[in-house]
Amino acid sequence: MPPKRPITLGDIIEVYCSKCRLNLDASVAAIIDGEVVKVMCRTCGNEVPNKPPVDxxxxxxxxxxxxxxxxxxxxxxxxxxxxxxxxxxxxxxxxxxxxxxxxxxxxxxxxxxxxxxxxxxxxxxxxxxxxxxxxxxxxxxxxxxxxxxxxxxxxxxxxxx
Ligand SMILES: [Zn+2]
Known part of the structure; x- marks a missing residue:
């Protein structure tokens, strides 16, 4: 595991992309109060709400x-x-x-x-x-x-x- 540091814009995280309907890498697009609220899917390029990867x-x-x-x-x-x-x-x-x-x-x-x-x-x-x-x-x-x-x-x- 990488050392913990505050998440910043452009960080790559794994999310569930609601457009691709898959768990995919996305870059952080918006942070409010330290919470990632929006990400940009690296596969489809859409901005989607940050949803945790789905089991x-x-x-x-x-x-x-x-x-x-x-x-x-x-x-x-x-x-x-x-x-x-x-x-x-x-x-x-x-x-x-x-x-x-x-x-x-x-x-x-x-x-x-x-x-x-x-x-x-x-x-x-x-x-x-x-x-x-x-x-x-x-x-x-x-x-x-x-x-x-x-x-x-x-x-x-x-x-x-
Ligand atoms: Zn996508």
Whole structure:
């Protein structure tokens, strides 16, 4: 543990980012009476309220609960189908929510087309944000689930191109 000193603006602390919905490093953006009230997420760049990191186990359980509820709803039959059926985009977004809710941000890899990735790897993409590798074909093309849907991106490309 580093020696204790008063926290100052710009210090990097671990918080729960309400935008990324993950425990991430953030820099202190506002302090009132020695309490950090606002931080800037280093992943999404948004200013968010300072929330302590969330216990990943607890989050996982909650996500599981949500999944179970979704499944239970489905098996209840047609009479319980919501009046306005979900669009595929909403369903994909929910899947993304659930996958990234249980993802460990320490395992997230910054996307680089030269790197190799495995199925279920969490990647951080400059344009698409955080995603989870859904599939990988023989050419190392990845099908990644991002917040706004699936994207096919290349990986393991030779460096000397
Ligand atoms: Zn964030």
């Amino acid at each position: 990943p186990k607890l989050k996982k359980e909650k996500a599981m609960e949500r999944l179970m509820k979704m499944r239970a709803k489905k098996s209840e039959g047609p009479k319980y189908v919501a009046p306005s059926p979900e669009s595929p985009a909403v369903a994909v977004r929910k899947l993304w929510d659930d996958l990234t809710a249980t993802a460990d941000p320490r395992r997230a890899k910054v996307y680089d087309r030269h790197r190799t990735y495995a199925v279920n790897d969490v990647v951080l993409h400059k344009q698409f944000g955080m995603g989870v590798v859904h599939a990988k074909d023989q050419d190392d093309e990845l099908n990644v689930l991002f917040r706004d849907g699936f994207q096919r991106i290349e990986s393991n490309q030779p460096v000397d191109e």
